[in-house]
Amino acid sequence: MSVLTPDHKMKLPGGPALQTLRQQAAGAYARTGLPGKRDEDWKYTDISRMTAALGESWWLTSETSTATDTNNLATIDAVDGYKMIFMDGRFEAQQSNLPSGVQLLPLSELLAKDDSKSAHCLFKLDESAPLFNGLLAANSALATDGLCACIGDGVQLDKPLYVVHVGNNTAHTLNGLMLGKGAKATLIEHFIGTDSDTAALSNIATYLRLAENSALTHYRLQLESDKQFHIGRVEVKQARDSRYTLHAVELGSALSRADIVVDLAETGASCALNGLFVASGRQHIDHHTRIDHNAPHCRSRENYRTVLDGRSHAVFNGKIVVAEGAIKTDSAQSNGNLLLSKNAEIDTKPELEIYNDDVKCAHGVTVGQLDKNQLFYLKSRGLSEEEARQLLTFAFADEILVAMDIKAVRSFIEKEAFAKLPNMSDLEGMLT
Amino acid sequence: MKQTDLWKSASKAQWDKGMTMIKIENLHASVDGKKILKGINLEIGAGEIHAIMGPNGSGKSTLSNIIAGRDGYEVTAGSITYKGKDLLDMEPEERAWEGVFLAFQYPVEIPGVNNTYMLKAGVNAKRKHQGEQELDAIDFMQLVKAKAKLVELDQSFLSRGVNEGFSGGEKKRNEIFQMAVLEPSLALLDETDSGLDIDALRIVANGVNHLRREDRSIIMVTHYQRLLDYIEPDFVHVLADGQILKSGDKSLALELESRGYDWVKEEEADRIKAA
Structure with missing residues (x-):
């Protein structure tokens, strides 16, 4: 089915202008549909496993939402941070203490203000963006809540933003975080499931904008239940001399796919992507990363490791594109894979596209057993x-x-x- | 006295000075179908130090590796009896529990595995095997710090990854440090002197000399006589073409240093001719 029909009971927030953007996104989905084996970027990840579990109308949130004991969540209690909880995609205000001096609102509240246009850029799709796909279009068409934060110029956040997403029902979540000039922050996105036996989808898009000389450390911890499907997109745009560090951990869910797209847009920007997958049983985990070196003197580091047991299957695709003018690019990528069982499988592919001569690009892959x-x-x-x-x-x-x-x-x-x-x-x- | 105590004290007494620690009989071994060892006979008593010398490719390292239990060597004939038991029948870790220790020629780096943790796991596995109580963290740290001094190993090395980023000399010192902590009955030092400058050699040799005991035997495998200036062996054997061609006391090592190995081979050839 290629038409996203929201549930009648599901009221999609946002004024008329936003509804237009939603309709455009639904239109994009109608044209592209779900990614399939015909797409090179989805060759090793079979999304029909999700539709088989969730049904034809895979995007719908189940009406019978199971009550979750919010006092008993598997959060990291030892983290001293500004904690926010999204329960099945809905912000739970009473659970969260918000920092002062920082603009921070749940998307749902932002959309409730009719005159607010600040959230609109999150919904505006660029179909020519790297790794664009129908699931992202569905996210824009249907997202109801998420985190919207703006860290002002020069603000150094004293504690991490600790955002917990509890998923035991299908949710489309849209997050945006902007760091002003010279700002510094840590964002922890922690995806957890509950013991619920029902299959559900977490469709999460996170847009990050780093202004000049800002620094963001981003933890992305996926520990959903093994009935859950997880689709993620992280899109980072970096201005001059900004620094982005990602720690991506994939432990949970039946099938998890994340697209990490980094645009080193201005001189001197740098990023480091660290990834760890530990998979067992029949888990399927896929990260497609794309780093665009679009300016001179940018630096990228990428280090992914996977440990695969049972019949698990992992996919790693690391694409690095160095533009013509991006001289003095310094890029290194490494991917190590440890297969503990003879039935585990890894598909790994480094992809380098380099359009100038003045670059340093290293990459290496290992697949194997213990030494x-x-x-x-x-x-x-x-x-x-x-x-x-x-x-x-x-x-x-x-x-x-x-x-x-x-x-x-x-x-x-x-x-x-x-x-x-x-x-x-x-x-x-x-x-x- | 309980029966187990009796057995324990008996087994301890058994390996005192003069008793046989290890007996290698007619050992033949191949690697990838190529014959390397061609009938080794060697008996080492408790408390003795034996040096095995020989040219490159003579089978010296093969012999150490077979005693320690490394994969990839096929024993085609012969036997090794260690403390009265069939050594070749044991897994490498069982040999370690029974008191066999190999100081590696090329110690591997294991990034991320804490040096002290590895040793604590090793020591406690051995203690458990011998029916002794496992050491707790505090007792173990005390032991480790005392032993680190013996080879002048900086304490910062204790919390680093196994051999991770160590220089050649530091790796060899770490091997002797581990020997000191694990307190083996039979230590094999495989080319421990190679790659050491003179100061490092003195430190390593000092450490080994401190570890000499009446109930501990040491096999030193080496190219060079200079190690034997610092650690004095009771016996010297010449290994060439997979056989022990000549045995003697430490004066043999000096003769080898001045005359090389060829005369030993020629003597052997003459002996065979005469027979």
Whole structure:
């Protein structure tokens, strides 16, 4: 079905101008439909697994919303931050304490103000954007809530924005965060599920704008339940000398796909994308990253690791495009994959498109099992085969986590990640 | 006395000075179908230090690796008996629990695995195997700090990844440090002197000399005589073409240093001719 028909009970917020944008997005969806195997960017990710579970009208939110005990969510309690909770895509005001001196509103409240046009840019689709697809169009057509924040010029946020998205019902969520000149902030997006047995979709788009000399550290932690489907898009636009760091962790959901699109638009901008997937069972995890070097003297770093067990399947596609004028580009990409089971599968593809000669671009991919020499070394010191394997697996993945500067997040992710793998207990003091 | 205690004290007494620690009989081994060891016979008593010298490709490292249990070596004939047990029947970690230690020629780097954590896991696995109580974190740190001093290893190395970013000399010192912590009955030092400058060599040798005990045997595999200036062996063996061609005391090492290995091979050839 290629026509998005919102549920009659689902009132889509926004004034007439916004409704026009929604209709345009619905039109874009009608033309493109869901991505399929014919799309090169979706060759290894079969979205029909989602439609099979959610049905023809996959975008609809179920009417019977299950009540969730909000006091009992698997949030990271040790994080000292400005916490906001979105329950099935709806902002829960009473749960959240908002910082002063920073403009911050849930999208739903912003849209409720008739004269507010500031949210409109979030809904305006650019169909020529890299990795554009029908799911993103559906997000624009149907999004009802999300986080909208604006960190003013020179504001250094003292604590991270900790945004928890609880998904046990289908939700289309649209987030926007702007950092003013010289501003500095940390955003933690934490996607969690509940024990609900019903399949649902989290369709999340996050737009980030970094003004001159601003710095954003972005944690994107996907730990939804194994019945959940997760579709994400992160779009970053960076002005002169801005710095963006992403820590993307994929542990949950049945099928999770994220498109990370970074535009290094002005001189001296830099980004670092760190990714860790730990998958088991029949999980499917796919990240397509796209970094555009559109200006001179920009720097990009990308380091993704996957640990795959059972029959899990991961996809990593890292595309880097260096424009003609982007001289003195400095780019490095690395992707390591550890297959713990012979039934696990990784499809990995670095893609470099370089249109000038004055660049430094390195990339490397490894796919394999644990290193035999390292295993023997540990065993020769008295560690059992199983212990040695655990330790090496942990160390392999932890190379991504050491880059995290919030200790509470790191140790939370370490515990969650290795609880998924067989016999990964007693991790205290295991690491450097 | 309980029966287990009796057994334990008996087993301890068994490996005192003069008793056989390891006995290698007619050992033949191949790598990828190529014969490397062609009938090694060697018996080492408790408390003894043996040096195995020989030219490149003679099979020295193969012998250490087979004793430690590394994959990829096929033993085609012969046996190794260690403390009265069939060594070749044990997994590498079981050998470690029984007191075998290999100081690697090329210690691997294991980024992300904490040096101290690895050792604590190793020590406690061994203690558990021997029916002793596992060490807690505090006791273990005390042990480790004392042993680090022995090889003048900076304490910052303890919390780093195993050999991660260590220089060649630091890696070798780390090996001897690990030996000190794991307290083996049989230590194999595989080319421990290679890549060391004279100061590092002295430190490493000092560490080893401190670890000499009546119930501990040491096999040093080396190219060069200079290590033996610092660690004095009881016996020296010449390994060439997969066989031990000559054995003697430390004066043999000096002779090898001045005359090279060829005369040993010629002597052997003459001996075969005469027979």
